Amino acid sequence: MAEVMGILPRTAFFSHKAFKATRYRVPYTRSMPQIIMQAGRTVSFSSELSTDLPLYEPSEVPFQQYLSDRERIFQAIFPDKRRSEKLNDEEWRIHMLPIEFLFLTAFPVIDMSIIVKAPGQGYPPGISKNVKKVLTLEATRWQLRGLDYVLQPSDFVLGVRGALYSENNGVRSRLKGLMEMNVTFVLPPALAVIPEDILKSIGHSVLIQLLENMKEKVNRKVLADYRDYAKEQTNASQGWREGQVIKPAL
Numbered sequence: 001m002a003e004v005m006g007i008l009p010r011t012a013f014f015s016h017k018a019f020k021a022t023r024y025r026v027p028y029t030r031s032m033p034q035i036i037m038q039a040g041r042t043v044s045f046s047s048e049l050s051t052d053l054p055l056y057e058p059s060e061v062p063f064q065q066y067l068s069d070r071e072r073i074f075q076a077i078f079p080d081k082r083r084s085e086k087l088n089d090e091e092w093r094i095h096m097l098p099i100e101f102l103f104l105t106a107f108p109v110i111d112m113s114i115i116v117k118a119p120g121q122g123y124p125p126g127i128s129k130n131v132k133k134v135l136t137l138e139a140t141r142w143q144l145r146g147l148d149y150v151l152q153p154s155d156f157v158l159g160v161r162g163a164l165y166s167e168n169n170g171v172r173s174r175l176k177g178l179m180e181m182n183v184t185f186v187l188p189p190a191l192a193v194i195p196e197d198i199l200k201s202i203g204h205s206v207l208i209q210l211l212e213n214m215k216e217k218v219n220r221k222v223l224a225d226y227r228d229y230a231k232e233q234t235n236a237s238q239g240w241r242e243g244q245v246i247k248p249a250l
Contacts, residue, residue: 056227083096
């Protein structure tokens with residue numbers, strides 16, 4: 001991790017709470033009338049994906065029990081320890097792979113809050129109150145390295161929110177989840193000549209690709225890790241019972 005942090009020094013992070021729509025002031029030139037008219041526009045992209053899969057849930061090791069191990073779930077989703085670190089009991093920092101947008105390349109660094117909630121603690125919309133536990137994810141701070149020359153920190157807002165839980169309908173259980181991502185930024189002069197419909201089309205494609213990657217990790221890695229967790233807990237419980245020695249009564 002020290003090696004990674006050496007590549008990505010600890011510069012100041014910025015938050016959506018400090019966002020201000022600062023306009024770029026482009027010097028007037030006859031060859032750039034389109035940039036003068038369009039630079040400073042606010043452009044937004046947003047997308048969301050959901051997960052709904054059958055879930056085999058052993059009665060002795062329910063999925064809700066697995067949800068309580070937030071650090072294990074984080075490591076299942078982001079297994080590369082060189083690109084992640086734990087900040088405190090609720091937050092982890094993720095050094096994401098580069099994102100390409102037209103001729104620009106960004107290296108996102110995101111601080112993610114992971115909290116397990118019980119009924120009455122503010123479930124995300126659409127989740128039944130009968131669900132006993134929900135794991136929520138939310139980006140709390142972020143940094144875009146590589147775009148310093150075209151974007152100021154206050155000109156960019158990133159929103160990432162998600163939820164993961166199991167829902168039981170009598171005999172069967174299902175793994176359900178939702179991940180949404182939105183990006184808002186003040187259009188820099190470097191992108192002002194590109195038509196807005198093309199910008200939005202490319203932006204949505206980038207977000208969908210990121211969300212599909214996250215969905216694949218949840219569908220494959222979290223389910224596989226839950227199966228391993230259930231086996232470990234079952235074996236540990238059986239070993240404990242077998243290790244108990246019943247002493248004969250005197």
